[in-house]
Amino acid sequence: MNVFEYQARDLLGQYGLPIPVGGVATSPEEARHIAERLAKGPFVVKAQILAGGRGKGRFLSGFSGGVRLCSHPAEVEEIARVMLGGVLVTMQTGPEGRSVNKVLVAEAPQISRELYLAILIDRGRRCPVVIGSAQGGVDIEEVARKDPEAIHRIWVDPQVGFWPYQARELAMRMGLHGPLLNPAADVIVRLYRFFCECDASLSEVNPLAVIENEKFAVIDAKIGFDENALFRHPEIAACRNEVVEDAREAEALKAGLNYVGLSGEIGCMVNGAGLAMATMDILHRYGGEPANFLDVGGGADQNQVTKAFAILMADPKVRAIFVHIFGGIMQCDVIARGIVEAVSHTKPKVPVVVRLQGTNFEEGKAILHQSDLLIRTADDLAEAAQKAVAAARET
Ligand code: ADP
Ligand code: MG
Numbered sequence: 001m002n003v004f005e006y007q008a009r010d011l012l013g014q015y016g017l018p019i020p021v022g023g024v025a026t027s028p029e030e031a032r033h034i035a036e037r038l039a040k041g042p043f044v045v046k047a048q049i050l051a052g053g054r055g056k057g058r059f060l061s062g063f064s065g066g067v068r069l070c071s072h073p074a075e076v077e078e079i080a081r082v083m084l085g086g087v088l089v090t091m092q093t094g095p096e097g098r099s100v101n102k103v104l105v106a107e108a109p110q111i112s113r114e115l116y117l118a119i120l121i122d123r124g125r126r127c128p129v130v131i132g133s134a135q136g137g138v139d140i141e142e143v144a145r146k147d148p149e150a151i152h153r154i155w156v157d158p159q160v161g162f163w164p165y166q167a168r169e170l171a172m173r174m175g176l177h178g179p180l181l182n183p184a185a186d187v188i189v190r191l192y193r194f195f196c197e198c199d200a201s202l203s204e205v206n207p208l209a210v211i212e213n214e215k216f217a218v219i220d221a222k223i224g225f226d227e228n229a230l231f232r233h234p235e236i237a238a239c240r241n242e243v244v245e246d247a248r249e250a251e252a253l254k255a256g257l258n259y260v261g262l263s264g265e266i267g268c269m270v271n272g273a274g275l276a277m278a279t280m281d282i283l284h285r286y287g288g289e290p291a292n293f294l295d296v297g298g299g300a301d302q303n304q305v306t307k308a309f310a311i312l313m314a315d316p317k318v319r320a321i322f323v324h325i326f327g328g329i330m331q332c333d334v335i336a337r338g339i340v341e342a343v344s345h346t347k348p349k350v351p352v353v354v355r356l357q358g359t360n361f362e363e364g365k366a367i368l369h370q371s372d373l374l375i376r377t378a379d380d381l382a383e384a385a386q387k388a389v390a391a392a393r394e395t
Contacts, residue, residue, distance in 0.1 A: 001225050002202075003239045004048045006104045008221040011236065015194040017187060017205075018217050022106025024048065031080035034105040035073035042071050044108040045079045047088050049098040050243065052222060053139070057090035059083070060097055066090065069108050076105055091139075109217055114207035115174055116140055117188065119195040122155060130154045130162065130192065134175040137207035137219075162192045179214060187216050198236060199229035248292070248311055255307040257296055264289025265319040265392045267312035267350075269305075271296050271326060279324045282381055288389035291318045298329050305335075306342040313348050320392035323354040324384065332356040332364030340371045351376060351391035355384035 003011075006024040013019045021038060025031035035043045047054055047066035054066030059082070066088045070076050080103045089097035114137030122129040133151045135143045143150055152173040156162045164185055171184035187208065195203045202224040209217045230237040240253070252259030258273070266288050270276040273295045280290045292315070296308055312321050325335050335356060343352060353376045356364040368375045376391065378384035 001227050001230070001240060001243060002050050003223055003225070003236075003243055004050065004102070005046065005221060006048055006102065007239045007242065008223040009104075009218070011198065011223065012191075012194060012218060012221055015190045017190050017194070018215065020044075020107045020109060020217050020219070022104055024102050024104050025080060026084070026102055028077045028081040028084065031103055031105050032073045032077035035070075035076040038105075038107050040107075041073075042069050042108045043073070043076050044069050044104075044106050045076055045083065046104040046106070047083045047086075047100040048102040048104055049088055049090075049093070049100060051090055051092040051098060052220075053090035053092050054088065057088050057093075060087040060089065066100070080105070109209070109211045111207075111209040111211065111217075111219070112213050113210040114138075114219070115176075115210070116143075116151075116206050117174075117191065117208045118202070118204035118206070119192060119200070120202045120204075125155055127158055128156045128162075128192075128195065130156060130166075130170060130188065132170045132174040132188070136209075140206065156192070162189065164189055167192075176210075180210065183214075183216055187218075198233060199226045200224065201226045248315060251311050251314075252294070252308075255304055255311075257294060257300075257304060257308055257311070259295075259311065260293040261315075262290050262292050263317070264291045265317055266388050267291045267294075267315060267318040267321045269294050269296060269308050269312065269321065269323045269325075271298060271300065271330070275324065275326055278381075279322070279385070282385040283322070283388060286382075286385045286389045288385070288392055291315055300330070300338075302338050302341060305338040306345055309342045309346045309348065313346060313350075318350060319395040320350050320388050321348055321352045322384070322388040323352065324381075325354075325356055325358075327356060327358030327361060327364065331359045332361040333367060334360075336364035336367035339375070340367060340373060343373050343375060344371075350395050353378065353384060353388040353391055355379070355381065 009019045023034040045068050057066040058064045063082050068079050083100050086100050087097040116133040116136035118131045131153050135150050154166050154170050167185035167188040176184040204222040205218050207219045209219045211217050246261045248261050268290050270279050276295045355378045378387050
């Protein structure tokens with residue numbers, strides 16, 4: 001789960017990282033008030049979207065830049081008015097861009113150098129890696145391509161931990177010497193503590209700026225968290241309500257369903273993530289495209305099945321619904337009754353294709369056939385996928 005920059009700032013601030021003062025606004029007036037409360041200009045107004053490259057981005061309206069410097073609160077208000085409600089396109093968003101519902105307003109210190117600092121998991125080596133570069137503020141992939149020597153890495157043995165001497169070594173390799181050395185090491189150590197204690201999967205500060213040649217400021221932060229560890233961090237889990245942008249995903253989250261919206265035409269309801277992915281692959285193979293990934297889980301109840309149907313049907317792109325369930329712990333006859341209930345309750349306007357396999361699947365199929373609802377069934381996976389693709393074509 002990635003969080004917005006304004007949320008990342010709050011979390012990093014709790015670990016003593018140097019964050020320029022500021023606040024988040026949802027209206028132009030609020031943006032102006034934040035600027036008025038800050039000591040002095042210049043200010044920066046930053047569009048809050050879950051994608052990078054904002055500085056060089058462009059709004060669909062033609063306005064250029066999702067990061068803008070201003071000198072007066074009145075100007076902050078003006079820029080916030082243009083950004084809020086706008087759609088920002090960057091090299092990371094795709095041509096459709098992302099809607100901007102919030103802007104960050106912060107002090108814009110005089111930057112003398114822009115550095116790069118990140119911590120992530122090196123899956124190959126199975127340990128965290130701390131990455132630093134003197135060339136920050138720009139696209140790091142570009143630096144890695146053109147000048148790989150400019151990127152420095154320190155791998156951390158999780159048993160031994162990360163020590164201040166390692167932070168100083170990295171800082172030196174990033175070109176930080178003299179009075180900047182210890183403050184830099186302090187920033188790196190604090191970011192490492194944050195990364196471990198908060199179960200982050202990525203903590204990237206780009207740029208980490210040098211201010212007035214003597215101190216540091218976290219100018220931009222991209223933070224991702226391990227979702228399997230969110231139960232340990234209620235405060236971070238609470239960020240989720242803000243970051244789920246897709247209305248269908250927000251609904252599913254409330255019902256305890258694992259749903260990811262996609263762009264195809266076949267609504268899928270599957271139990272188990274592996275089966276859900278196999279289902280998406282085989283639909284693709286027969287010329288169809290899934291409208292979503294939906295894992296109802298091993299122990300989905302009647303309510304969840306009904307809710308899942310409602311979410312699939314609320315998607316105007318969906319031209320057929322494909323229910324693909326393996327009855328392992330759950331039994332197929334129980335699932336079939338659930339499907340019949342949900343179909344008679346939600347009355348889908350598109351064809352429903354069901355494949356049940358596993359415990360009591362014969363009974364399950366019989367229940368579907370006796371229901372006099374127009375549910376199409378199939379025995380094997382290829383046949384079911386072909387029926388689903390054909391059903392989507394006929395509507
Ligand atoms: P993105 O990575 O999405 O383009 P950044 O927050 O990194 O957004 O901003 C891009 C550039 O804008 C930074 O490299 C920096 O030069 C400038 N900038 C951003 N925030 C500030 C700030 N608070 N003060 C001064 N300059 C800033
Ligand atoms: Mg950045």
